[in-house]
Every structure is written in C-alpha cells, then in structure tokens.
Amino acid sequence: MEAILKNKFFVIGGGIVLIISLLVLFAPLLTSYDYGAVDLPNKQLPPGAEHIMGTDLYGRDVWCRIIYGGRVSLTVALGSTAVALVVGTMLGALSGYVRGTLDFVLDRVNDVLMAFPMLLFSLVIGVVLGSSMKNMFLSIGIPIIPMFYRIARATAMSVGGRSYVLAARAMGGGRMRVILRHIIPNVLPHTLVILSSAIGGAILAEASLGFLGFGIPQPTPSWGLIANDGKTYMFSHPWTTAFAGAFIALTILGFNLLGDGLRDWLDPKIRTAAKR
Amino acid sequence: MAEPFIRIENLTKRFSISAGKRIRKTGFTAVNNVSLNIERGEVFGLVGESGCGKSTLSLLVLRLLEANGGAVYHGDTNILELPRRKMRRIRRDMQIVFQDPYDSLDPRFTLERIMNEPLQIHRWGTGAEREARIDELFAAVSLDKQQLKRYPHQLSGGQRQRLCIARSLALSPGFLVCDEAVSALDVSIQAQILNLLLDLKDEFGLTYLFISHNLAVVKFVSDRIGVMYFGKIVELADTDELFDNVLHPYTAALLSAVPDPDPFSEKKRDILPSGVPSLIDPPGGCAFHPRCKYAGERCARESPELRDAGRGHLVACHRLEC
Ligand code: SF4
Numbered sequence: 169m170e171a172i173l174k175n176k177f178f179v180i181g182g183g184i185v186l187i188i189s190l191l192v193l194f195a196p197l198l199t200s201y202d203y204g205a206v207d208l209p210n211k212q213l214p215p216g217a218e219h220i221m222g223t224d225l226y227g228r229d230v231w232c233r234i235i236y237g238g239r240v241s242l243t244v245a246l247g248s249t250a251v252a253l254v255v256g257t258m259l260g261a262l263s264g265y266v267r268g269t270l271d272f273v274l275d276r277v278n279d280v281l282m283a284f285p286m287l288l289f290s291l292v293i294g295v296v297l298g299s300s301m302k303n304m305f306l307s308i309g310i311p312i313i314p315m316f317y318r319i320a321r322a323t324a325m326s327v328g329g330r331s332y333v334l335a336a337r338a339m340g341g342g343r344m345r346v347i348l349r350h351i352i353p354n355v356l357p358h359t360l361v362i363l364s365s366a367i368g369g370a371i372l373a374e375a376s377l378g379f380l381g382f383g384i385p386q387p388t389p390s391w392g393l394i395a396n397d398g399k400t401y402m403f404s405h406p407w408t409t410a411f412a413g414a415f416i417a418l419t420i421l422g423f424n425l426l427g428d429g430l431r432d433w434l435d436p437k438i439r440t441a442a443k444r
Numbered sequence: 445m446a447e448p449f450i451r452i453e454n455l456t457k458r459f460s461i462s463a464g465k466r467i468r469k470t471g472f473t474a475v476n477n478v479s480l481n482i483e484r485g486e487v488f489g490l491v492g493e494s495g496c497g498k499s500t501l502s503l504l505v506l507r508l509l510e511a512n513g514g515a516v517y518h519g520d521t522n523i524l525e526l527p528r529r530k531m532r533r534i535r536r537d538m539q540i541v542f543q544d545p546y547d548s549l550d551p552r553f554t555l556e557r558i559m560n561e562p563l564q565i566h567r568w569g570t571g572a573e574r575e576a577r578i579d580e581l582f583a584a585v586s587l588d589k590q591q592l593k594r595y596p597h598q599l600s601g602g603q604r605q606r607l608c609i610a611r612s613l614a615l616s617p618g619f620l621v622c623d624e625a626v627s628a629l630d631v632s633i634q635a636q637i638l639n640l641l642l643d644l645k646d647e648f649g650l651t652y653l654f655i656s657h658n659l660a661v662v663k664f665v666s667d668r669i670g671v672m673y674f675g676k677i678v679e680l681a682d683t684d685e686l687f688d689n690v691l692h693p694y695t696a697a698l699l700s701a702v703p704d705p706d707p708f709s710e711k712k713r714d715i716l717p718s719g720v721p722s723l724i725d726p727p728g729g730c731a732f733h734p735r736c737k738y739a740g741e742r743c744a745r746e747s748p749e750l751r752d753a754g755r756g757h758l759v760a761c762h763r764l765e766c
Contacts (some may be wrong), residue, residue: 339565342532
C-alpha cells in the first residue's frame with residue numbers, strides 16, 4: 169500500500185479526482201446561487217467578485233452550474249462505466265472460458281461494436297432510446313463494453329488453462345461454479361486496471377454528446393451541456409465554454425493518471441517483477 | 445490378480461489443428477488405442493518423454509478431456525458414457541494431483557477455502573464435520589492447521605504439493621492420478637512427497653496411476669510400469685520384471701539415460717538420437733524406427749502389436765516376434 173503512494177501518476181491523478189469529487193459532493197455549500205435561476209440583466213458577465221466564473225447567456229452563475237453539473241457528468245460516467253464493467257467482464261469471462269460457438273458469436277458481435285466510432289454509436293443509441301439519465305448509462309456504457317470484454321476474454325482464456333480450474337472440474341465443479349468462483353475473481357483485477365481510464369472516456373463521451381446538443385435535457389446542467397450553452401458566443405464571451413472545458417479536461421486527466429498509476433501498481437507482471 | 449479397478453480400453457484422442465474454419469484440418473493422435481488395467485491397491489507407473497501423450501491420457505481417464513474413442517471403466521461403469529450428473533458423483537472416487545502445485549491452487553483462495561471446495565461441491569457434511577475432516581487431512585499430510593488462513597503463495601513448494609494432495613483426498617477417493625506430481629519440486633523434497641504418497645496409499649487404501657518422465661521416480665513407487673511412446677504403450681510389465689528383462693529398445697534407451705550413481709561404472713549408454721518425431725507427420729510403421737538402432741525393413745512398414753512375451757510382460761516390437 170505504501171508503494172502506491174510513491175507512484176506520482178497515482179498521487180496526482182487521485183488528488184485531482186478527489187478534489188473534483190469533493191467540489192461536486194459539497195456543491196450546495198460552495199455556492200449561494202441556484203443553477204437554474206435565470207438573471208437576464210446580468211448575462212454573460214466576465215469572472216468577477218459576484219460570479220467567480222462569470223455568467224452564461226441567461227445570466228446563470230457558471231461556477232454554480234459547473235459544480236452541480238459535475239454531479240450529472242460524474243453520475244453518468246460512473247453509471248455507464250459500471251454497466252460496461254459488469255456486462256463486459258461477465259460476457260468476456262464466459263466467452264473466454266466456454267469458448268466454442270458461444271465465443272465465436274460473442275466475439276463477432278464485439279468486432280461489430282468496435283467497428284463503430286464510439287461517439288456515433290452513443291448518438292444512435294441515445295436517439296433510439298431517448299435522453300434520460302438511465303438511457304445515458306446505456307448509450308455511453310454499451311460502446312465501452314468491448315474495452316472490458318476483450319481484456320476479460322483474454323484473461324479468462326489463460327485462467328481457464330490453469331490447473332486449479334482443471335482441479336475444480338476434477339472435483340465435480342460445474343461450469344457456472346468455475347466461472348463464478350475461479351474465472352471472474354481472477355479476471356476482475358485485470359479489468360479493474362482499465363476502470364479509471366474507462367471512466368475518463370465516459371466523461372469525454374458525455375461531454376461530447378452534451379456539446380453536440382444530445383444528452384440530458386435542460387435545465388439539468390452537465391459539463392457537455394454547459395459547454396454547449398456557451399458555444400454560440402464562444403469567441404466574444406469565451407468564459408462559459410472555457411471553464412466547462414477546463415473542468416472536463418482536468419477530470420479526464422485525473423482519471424487517466426489515476427488509471428495509469430493503478431495499472432502500474434496492479435499489473436501482476438510488473439508487480440511480480442518488482443518483488444523479485 | 446485382483447479385479448481391475450480402472451480398465452482402459454482402446455482409448456484414443458486426436459487433436460485437430462485448424463487454421464481458420466474452412467481450411468483443411470490437420471491433426472495428430474496424442475493417445476492412440478491405449479488399453480491397460482489398473483488393479484485395486486496397486487501403483488501403476490506410466491513413463492515416457494514429454495509429448496508422448498501421458499498427460500493427455502491422465503486427463504482422458506478422468507474425463508477432463510473428451511476422448512475420440514475407447515472406454516474407461518471404473519469398476520463396471522464406462523465413465524465416458526455417463527451423463528453429467530452421474531459423472532459428478534463418480535468424480536468423488538477419482539482425483540488428480542498435478543505437476544505444478546502453485547498452478548493447481550487458486551491464488552485468491554485461502555487454504556481453508558481450498559480445502560473446503562471439494563467438500564462444498566459435493567455438499568459433504570456440516571460445517572463442523574468439514575472442519576474436522578480438514579484437520580484430519582492436514583494431519584495426514586503433515587500440514588499445520590495454523591496455516592488455514594494463509595494463501596498458497598505463503599507456502600513452500602513442498603507444502604503446496606502436500607496441500608494439493610490433501611485436497612485431492614478430501615472426498616476419500618479410491619483412485620488417484622499423480623501427473624508428474626513431484627517433477628516441479630526440489631530433489632530433496634521429491635523423496636518426501638513420494639514417501640508421503642506411498643504412506644497415504646496404505647493408510648487410505650488408494651490406487652495410483654503415477655505418471656512421470658523420470659524412470660527412477662516411477663521405479664521407486666510403482667508395482668507395474670507402462671512405457672509410453674508416441675501415444676502408444678510400447679512395453680508393460682511388473683517393475684522388477686521390466687528392469688531385469690528390458691525388451692523394448694526404447695525402454696532400454698530410457699534406462700540408460702538414468703544417471704548412474706557409480707562414476708566408475710563401465711555401463712555404456714544408449715544415447716537416443718535427438719528429435720522426437722513430428723506429431724503432425726508421424727513416421728509410418730513403428731513410431732520409434734527413426735531412432736531405433738535395431739530398426740529393420742519391416743519396422744518402417746508395419747506397426748508392431750503389443751504382445752505377451754511371457755510372465756505378463758507385454759511389448760510392441762518386431763525384433764521379438766521372430
Ligand atoms: S519394432 Fe523395429 S523400430 Fe520399433 S522398436 Fe522394435 S526394432 Fe525398433
């Protein structure tokens with residue numbers, strides 16, 4: 169555990185993620201504004217004492233909208249990554265262990281999923297399902313399933329060849345038992361390694377969708393939507409979009425660094441190598 | 445002789461190597477028409493070089509791999525034909541210890557969970573009974589039950605193999621396959637584990653199929669020995685008979701490869717020409733003929749049958765048929 173605190177990526181990434189999470193969590197304490205309150209006389213103000221990040225084109229406080237918007241963006245990112253982690257790991261483990269026809273079919277479906285540009289795919293699902301929080305989980309989560317599926321499948325193939333799996337079968341352990349007790353627990357650490365980067369990817373996907381105008385409808389702010397609000401006057405009044413963009417970029421950076429740090433620490437090869 | 449406990453008849457396993465779905469399949473026969481009986485209470489040793497099919501045979505016998513043909517009788521039942529449920533029940537009586545004890549133990553399981561696994565699968569006893577059973581097994585293999593909360597990586601190689609043995613005995617099997625069970629261990633520990641296996645055999649009335657590439661190890665534990673080459677049994681006899689009266693040129697070559705403890709011994713070695721033949725493109729006739737110094741014209745043409753050369757000593761070689 170001490171070793172991981174020496175990892176710069178982990179510490180910096182973790183720090184960023186922690187700070188942003190705290191801001192978002194304690195949003196009501198950090199602002200006295202209402203994220204939906206329109207105040208047209210004070211629209212598009214630059215940052216100042218009253219509004220530290222200025223106001224948007226309806227006069228809403230940008231700082232307030234960003235920290236509340238983080239709640240939406242992070243929830244969407246966490247929810248969709250959770251969907252992808254669970255589905256991807258289960259299917260990958262099943263595919264890699266059972267092999268045969270099931271694996272052939274799932275792997276082809278996976279190829280098809282991967283052939284779509286992620287964003288386009290999210291858009292299509294989003295349009296088909298309609299926009300709500302739950303549907304965002306799916307429209308962003310489904311395109312990231314392949315990330316988890318591929319790792320889970322490859323790991324399950326190697327775990328499936330280990331003698332302890334053979335031993336469990338020799339004892340009379342059924343397929344489901346082997347998958348639940350041996351395959352998934354041994355596959356999970358490998359898929360968790362990419363969890364953090366996947367969350368970063370989901371934040372980016374949500375932001376892109378929001379910026380394009382798809383996503384959770386107004387007035388609920390999400391970072392992508394806030395950036396979109398400022399889009400029309402981006403050159404004359406860049407504050408709204410710039411601050412939202414900065415938050416998006418910083419958060420993704422945080423999750424990616426955290427992910428890299430975790431990977432260095434968790435990756436069994438690197439770990440055993442370090443032990444020797 | 446006692447009634448055969450495990451009877452293997454014409455067991456065959458082919459593996460196909462396919463590059464893509466439509467392309468012509470090539471394959472090789474890892475186990476080719478093998479028949480042998482293992483009697484209750486005996487240690488049957490199976491020896492051969494790596495790649496000769498002995499490990500495949502062990503998986504087939506336990507039906508961890510489906511055979512392409514033949515039968516494996518456990519008593520009167522052909523286990524290869526059993527439906528899944530009945531197969532599960534019979535697995536209690538047939539267990540295996542693998543070569544690499546570290547690979548045989550799930551690294552995320554504590555020793556306690558490892559020992560409980562077979563008992564849980566078969567819904568054996570209550571919690572307290574299981575605990576007592578594990579104590580008993582740990583005592584039998586001389587493991588310390590203080591270690592139950594530990595993980596396999598915290599044990600030494602020898603301890604891990606003791607744990608594997610204890611686990612394999614949890615459901616009181618009658619038949620135990622030891623597939624290279626000591627090959628991954630330090631030489632000093634090999635002897636301990638071999639002696640432990642022999643003690644356990646007497647204590648629990650076990651029957652072993654003991655597989656190894658190491659003739660010295662097989663000789664030490666076995667009552668009878670089968671020599672396997674290229675998916676076939678080429679010689680089979682009681683241990684003493686086999687060593688007193690080697691008939692097959694391959695066995696002779698294996699024997700001379702065992703290091704002689706006497707440095708001044710004049711014993712000549714039959715050095716085997718290197719190169720096990722290709723599995724995918726096997727030599728015709730006797731599979732051993734490209735490496736055999738007695739090979740004649742007939743050897744390249746036809747494959748020798750396994751015949752009784754007297755005193756139950758079976759051998760497959762043309763040289764002995766004249
Ligand atoms: S059959 Fe011929 S080639 Fe085969 S072992 Fe006997 S003598 Fe050698």
